[in-house]
């Protein structure tokens with residue numbers, strides 16, 4: 001099966017249970033009958049201008065007046081759930097969309113398993129549930145902030161459009177979480193909704209909640225790695241929250257997954273096309289040694305070892321987002337039924353994990369040791385392991401391209417404990433191969449494991465904008481097909 005087929009299939013599968021009737025004649029497009037709840041409507045209407053302020057301050061810099069070919073979710077028909085058209089981003093119809101209610105749905109896991117899913121916040125779990133929603137919500141605007149300068153160095157109008165599509169949808173994901181906060185958490189919820197617009201990625205005194213969302217996304221290679229690896233953390237978290245016994249959260253997340261699939265596509269194909277350009281240029285120049293870096297770079301393409309270092313960075317930073325492998329918060333969220341595991345419904349066990357064990361790798365007396373721990377306490381570890389497995393598909397497809405070009409090089413995932421700042425491996429020095437090393441061995445090797453100053457300088461030198469319809473920067477190949485089947489020279493962004 002081709003890569004596109006697999007992606008399309010994934011997308012269809014996710015879409016199939018997410019169709020909704022959206023009301024577009026209201027100020028805030030929605031399928032949650034907003035007009036019947038005046039108090040909620042007022043709260044959201046008062047949040048809306050602050051959101052737009054934030055978008056103008058922190059959204060894509062320099063492109064607020066550009067007309068961008070964007071998709072907007074409009075309906076229930078699997079053949080056309082979204083419509084495409086040129087819009088200015090501040091005029092995008094950010095809405096509140098929930099996947100359809102499943103009649104008779106019950107809490108899928110934990111000690112309330114089998115009880116009817118909650119339509120209102122269960123009082124005993126109020127603060128834990130609010131925290132889960134706030135943390136998820138905080139990542140959405142954070143990524144927009146991280147990516148705000150990238151429009152200026154886009155390698156093509158096609159890529160620029162994809163960036164902006166991802167950005168407006170992350171904005172909509174923020175709306176989705178704010179809706180839950182404002183509707184279900186009263187005054188506290190409104191305060192949290194406000195705070196989501198006040199924190200800033202990378203800001204010292206009021207940063208975003210999670211580490212990876214305070215890193216910079218300074219170039220397009222970072223953007224593609226981010227959308228492949230870090231949006232995939234988003235996919236895993238949303239999938240786990242889609243299993244929530246709190247039904248409004250489950251329905252929100254199920255719809256968000258529809259959009260997330262495109263973000264992953266942007267990441268996977270972005271790296272893929274980077275690799276294609278590199279392999280083609282190497283073949284044309286008769287270079288077979290991927291480590292002949294100076295000659296490869298002279299061709300204006302990204303050498304494969306550098307791609308591996310970039311991938312190492314983004315993978316390790318993203319793995320930290322899963323939190324400590326062994327976690328009492330993780331256990332509590334699961335046993336409360338607020339957050340399931342990946343694919344909870346298809347797992348064949350009691351969904352309560354009474355006596356189950358799970359293998360967690362820990363560092364004991366300077367050695368890596370596999371330990372059996374209660375599965376309930378290892379929920380985060382399991383989601384991380386599922387994530388690592390989920391990352392592999394795209395990497396295999398990247399490697400096929402390299403193999404086809406006859407180049408001896410394979411992109412691999414570094415060992416789970418490499419370059420970690422959170423959890424079992426925190427404070428340890430572990431190589432990508434999984435060897436515990438001393439600080440001085442680490443310092444000797446780190447320049448070949450993570451992007452070094454030379455790498456970053458070289459990448460920066462490639463970031464020359466290319467805004468002519470149908471043209472692409474030297475380091476990236478054109479896509480196999482256009483968005484919504486548009487022709488190659490389509491003007492995806494009409495720059496004002």
Ligand SMILES: [Fe+2]
Pocket residue numbers: 140169170173234
């Ligand atoms: Fe998102």
Ligand SMILES: [Fe+2]
Pocket residue numbers: 170231234260263
């Ligand atoms: Fe995303």
